[in-house]
Amino acid sequence: MLRLFNFDNGRLKEQTPPEDQFKQAVAKAAWIDAHDPSDSERAQLQAFLRTTLPESDDVEEIESSARYFTDHTGVHVRSLFLAQSEGRHSTATVAFILQSERLITLREGALADFRLLRMRARRGQVAAHSPQELLVLMFEQKVENLADALEDIHRKLEEVSYLVLEEIDSDLENAIDQLAKLEDSNGKIRLCLMDTQRSISFLQRHLRNHPELQETAREIMRDVDTLMSHTTFLFDKINFLMDSTQGFINITQNKIIKIFSIAAVVFLPPTLVASIYGMNFQHMPELNLQLGYPGALCLMVLSGLAPYWFFKRKGWL
DSSP: OEEEEEEETTEEEEEOOOGGGHHHHHHHOSEEEEESOOHHHHHHHHHHHTSOOOOHHHHTOOSHHHHEEEETTEEEEEEEEEEEETTEEEEEEEEEEEOSSOEEEEEOSOOHHHHHHHHHHHTTOOBOSSHHHHHHHHHHHHHHHHHHHHHHHHHHHHHHHHHHHTOTTOOHHHHHHHHHHHHHHHHHHHHHHHHHHHHHHHHHTTOTTOHHHHHHHHHHHHHHHHHHHHHHHHHHHHHHHHHHHHHHHHHHHHHHHHHHHHHHHHHHHHHHHHHHTTOOOSOOGGGGOTTHHHHHHHHHHHHHHHHHHHHHHHTOO
């Protein structure tokens, strides 16, 4: 799907041209958002740009030379964005092509950053006058959304912290599962922040003629540095809660093993007595006693109570 946007009195506006005027609208668009483009749409864009659009495998490459470069079509930036599906965070790479008169984005899958930008554009809340300003605005919004995601992780982490450290008889296995998901999300956010640092550093070299955008880029870099420190804090807290949870599970398991160990020791003497008098020898003096059976039972009870009393006296129970 191709979405077209233009600037109208300093505001970003989405365009919905008739089908017979679509090609002319593409040529005049200030921002072309190619979201999961079809083969015909890719061919149309390639003919318009006079170049080959990158495939998914090319977009996902991680070396700097493949993610940040310039050619005859413009400035190319490929940046990681945070996505969410089925309750878990993931990352998706967006390919940006910045030209003097337009910005082209190529992406797959639904991204909250672009959906929010479209909603704000429909309400006339996106102030931009050039493709360069729009691109910087996208990264500024991206960092804000990553900050919101970190706040959500911190809030959920506080809930898990109460579950592990405060709540009695809590489900510790469920806590470990939640901590694992939070650690994974925090790692993906940190990866997006690191990628944003590289993207902004590259863009700053191509915004030298735009001092106001240079200052905005520097503010984004300061925000990214702050958020990177916050992700480190969250990693430390997640690791602490993970270690604490595993420690509590080990303590609970040790208590269970302790009970079985004490039970085995307590029942060992009675078992020994029962084994002795269960032997089938012909000459066993106690077999002829009238009170031999109740005496053996009493001896078994006393031999079982003696270890229990000893453990209790030592404070082992």
